[in-house]
Amino acid sequence: MFHKEGHKIILTTLVIVVAIFLLSDSYIETLWIAKTIQIALLVLLILILQFFRNPKRHTILNDQHIIAPVDGKVVVIEEVFEKEYFKDNRLQVSIFMSPLNVHVTRFPISGKILFSKYHPGKYFVAWHPKASEENERTTIVLENKTFGKVLYRQIAGALAKRIVNYAVEEKMAIQGKDAGFIKFGSRVDLFLPLDSKINIELNQKVCGGETIIAEQ
Numbered sequence: 001m002f003h004k005e006g007h008k009i010i011l012t013t014l015v016i017v018v019a020i021f022l023l024s025d026s027y028i029e030t031l032w033i034a035k036t037i038q039i040a041l042l043v044l045l046i047l048i049l050q051f052f053r054n055p056k057r058h059t060i061l062n063d064q065h066i067i068a069p070v071d072g073k074v075v076v077i078e079e080v081f082e083k084e085y086f087k088d089n090r091l092q093v094s095i096f097m098s099p100l101n102v103h104v105t106r107f108p109i110s111g112k113i114l115f116s117k118y119h120p121g122k123y124f125v126a127w128h129p130k131a132s133e134e135n136e137r138t139t140i141v142l143e144n145k146t147f148g149k150v151l152y153r154q155i156a157g158a159l160a161k162r163i164v165n166y167a168v169e170e171k172m173a174i175q176g177k178d179a180g181f182i183k184f185g186s187r188v189d190l191f192l193p194l195d196s197k198i199n200i201e202l203n204q205k206v207c208g209g210e211t212i213i214a215e216q
Contacts (some may be wrong), residue, residue: 003104005164005181006052013048018066019043047099053072053139054104055198059176059210061110063146066173066196068206069108070188072097077202082191085141085151093213097186105165106209107173108152111144116167120126120143121156138165138180142173146216150189156183156196175207 002010021038028034045055059067067193076094081087121136143149154163164181167173182188196214200206206213 001054002049003054003057003181005183008049010048010052010119013045017045020178026203031086033160037109040205049064051099051103053102053209055102057176057207058104059106059144059209061175063110063144064149064216065175065212066108066147066190067106067154068095068208068211068213069106070095070104070206070208071102072187072206072208074200074202074204076189077198079194080191082151084139086149086191088130089179089207091194091196091214092153093190093192093198093200095188097182097188100196103182103186103209104178105154105182105188106176107142107167107179108175108213109142109144109147109150109173111142111147111150111173113139113140113167113169113173113211114143114149115151116161116165116169118165135161138167139167140167141181145173147196150193153189153191154180155187155189156182 017092018040024034024037038158072095075096076092078092079089080092118138139150139151142148154165156163162183166178166180190213192214198214199212
C-alpha cells in the first residue's frame with residue numbers, strides 16, 4: 001500500500017523508467033551499458049516505492065499514551081525551552097527519519113487541534129541543532145484531557161522539499177491516524193509536559209503509530 005502523496009511521483013517515475021528501459025534496448029548497442037542503465041532505473045523505482053509505502057499500523061487508542069508520530073531513530077531526549085507556542089520548559093523528544101524510513105506522520109495522541117502553522121525556512125540536515133527553529137517546518141498543538149497540550153513539529157531535512165500537513169485548527173485528531181507526510185529525509189520533534197514518563201531511550205528505533213513514547 002502506498003501513500004496518496006506518492007501516487008503522482010510513482011506513476012511519473014514508472015513511465016520514465018519504462019520509456020528509458022525500452023529506448024536503451026533499442027538504441028544502445030553495447031549490452032553492458034544498456035543493462036547497467038536498466039538496473040539503475042529498477043533500483044530507482046524500488047527506492048521510490050519504498051519511500052512512499054504506507055504500512056498498516058495497529059494503534060491501540062489510549063489517552064494516557066503518547067505514541068511515535070513517525071518511524072525512525074530517537075536522537076534527542078531533553079528538557080528545553082519551547083519558544084514558539086508554550087514559551088516555557090518542555091520535554092523534547094526528536095525522531096530522525098532517514099530516506100529509507102516510512103515518512104507518514106501520524107497523530108501522537110487524540111484531541112482537539114488548537115494550533116497548526118507552516119513556517120518556510122532553510123534546509124539544514126535534520127539532526128542539526130538549528131533545524132528545529134530554522135528549517136522549513138510545521139508546528140501543531142493538540143489538547144488532550146489527560147496530557148493537556150502536546151506539540152509536535154514536522155521538520156524538513158537537507159533532502160526534504162515539501163512538508164504535507166493535514167492538521168486543521170478546531171478539528172479533532174484521532175491517535176494514530178494520518179496527519180501528514182514529509183518528502184525525502186526529515187525529523188519530527190515532540191514537546192511534552194515535564195511530568196511525562198518517557199518510555200524510550202536515545203538511539204532507539206521507534207515505529208510510528210505503535211511505539212509508546214511517553215505516558216502519564
